[in-house]
Amino acid sequence: MGSTSTKIKLRTSDQKVFEVEKAVAVQSQTIKYIYENGCPDSVIHVHSVSGDILSKILDYCKKHVNSAAGKEDISPEELYEWDANFVKVDQNTLFDLILAANCLKIESLLDLTCQTVANMIKGKRPEEIRTTFNIKNDYTIEAEEAVRRENKWAFDMLGGVGTMVIEELADDTMSKCVTNTKSRVCVIAANQIVMMRSISKLANKKSIDVYKQPQNPTTPRIKESVKQRNVGTGFIELFFHFKCKM
């Protein structure tokens, strides 16, 4: 290997010792501070973090350091995907990651994990949030009603259903959306073709083949087949299957 990078030893709360490269470990501002102000040869204790969590965190730091330094050939989109998969863990692990990132002061990991929890909250109704996060409802029924009425925001989408915009189109793309029968679907393909279909026209048809003559004759013609399924109360689920034809 012949690597001359310095290594830092970290001991966790359950007495596990990890040896990592300095560049990876100093992603944590806390470790960086301790390393620069203490004796560099001794082991740094990270009391509040367990071995499993620290091992995950070190994976994260390593991935980000390597991608930033160019050691790993990974595009920003792939790194984004990797981050998204990184936070697909159960809630307890996620909270542990948040607490550890907060304690170790790793800003990008803290932002990533907090954004993940915020996305969980964003998609839920208050009752569901209380269940998920074990929050006690301390409103009386009248007070809760009064607070609900204060909300003047009208969402054009109802809990995740509604108008769908498909931005990127590749050959053989499958996409699904749930929408009500009165909304529209907009499709952009190859940055040149815009299709807009009213759902009421799509409903009652098993599948539709839609061709749109592109402005530039060399771009592929898009065939879109749509299957619809009634999910009740005026909403239908649409499955889009796009195939590109030259």
Add this chain to the structure above:
Amino acid sequence: MPIPPSLASTLLHQIDQDQALIPGLPNDVAALILSFLPYSHHCRLKPTCKPWYIFLSSKTLHSLRRHHRRRSLSHLLCVFPEDPHISSPFLFDPQHLAWRPLPPLPCNPHEYGLCNFTSVSLGPHIYVLGGSLFDTRSFPLDRPSPSSSAFRYNFLTSSWDRLAPMLSPRGSFACAAIPSADQIIVAGGGSRHTLFRAAGSRICSVERYDVERDEWEALDGLPRFRAGCVGFALREGGEEREFWVMGGYGDSRTVSGVFPVDEYYKDALVMELKGNGGGKWRELGDMWGAGETPRFGKIVMVEDEDGGSPPAIFMLDDNDILRYDMASNRWQKECSVPRRAPCKSSYGLVVLNEELHVMTIVNGIDSTETRRSRQQKRAGTLFMQIYHPRKKTWRCLVTKPPFRQPLDFSTTVMCPIQL
């Protein structure tokens, strides 16, 4: 969101200081998590529990989003469908397709028909300045007069405040916010009203408003009087350096001795912004050569938030997007709008989150519904085509605005704001 007094006092009595926002996490981390929530979801989540209500209505949340996590700020659009004294402006969140009405401006019994005002956002406030209106105290009654009023909407208290009026009343003027100095600059303007497509005065005065002192100060005036112009402040290195004014109309001539026709300006003017005052106006000359057809459309500026590249200025004229080249003082065609609007309607153009939003109203009335909706005039569907200047790609969004009156983009005032 104003907390009703009875609920606020009961909340303050009952809240336990140690009550966790999210059990299992310290409150500062939970506050960070909640600060990532988009602005339009805040009200929806207040019924979760009382600590959430308090936190989501607090100033700490706003300042956390504004100063520590700028990336999580929601980019919203404030739309004024009509005279804001009588009809509510609406706040629109394009990312989540959500609409929210705002309270209308405090009503003045003597003034009506406000239009051609300018709305600009500075920090977490929306300003409504000037405009052209009819004043019942004026004589003759049917002549519109320019207004010098200034109003500000405060999102924390959900109320409109009246500010010091401008030194010269004006409508259809160039206006730009200067965030680094907490100021607003206005230039030019006139008294033209949307009911009359011609006539109206024009002025050349330029003023600057200081938010902290609540004062207007006169700056060096424009070389010639000008109304209907557009203005922006160009940022360089984190600070606004120049104030640009483009286009507009000045003199008018009569055709066949009867019809008044505006003389449109083809040039741009630049004023250097200095620490304690503006400089002199520098004329950049005509933006179209002698043989070229000048184009007059809506002009907007797209700023690069990270400050990496200089701001780009775009014009939308009749299905074409033109980009301004500062070096040569000329416009070049950038691209065309993918889906053309029906010929009679006009486009609305606004910049949100560094993207150009081109809006049209698509008539959403279904043939089966005309029997029912005879009395109701539907607002139709708002179709937005969004252009990303750097990626040079288009995408689109469709939403149904909740207000009854149909939007007319030639007169609707819109203002982007970040909350």
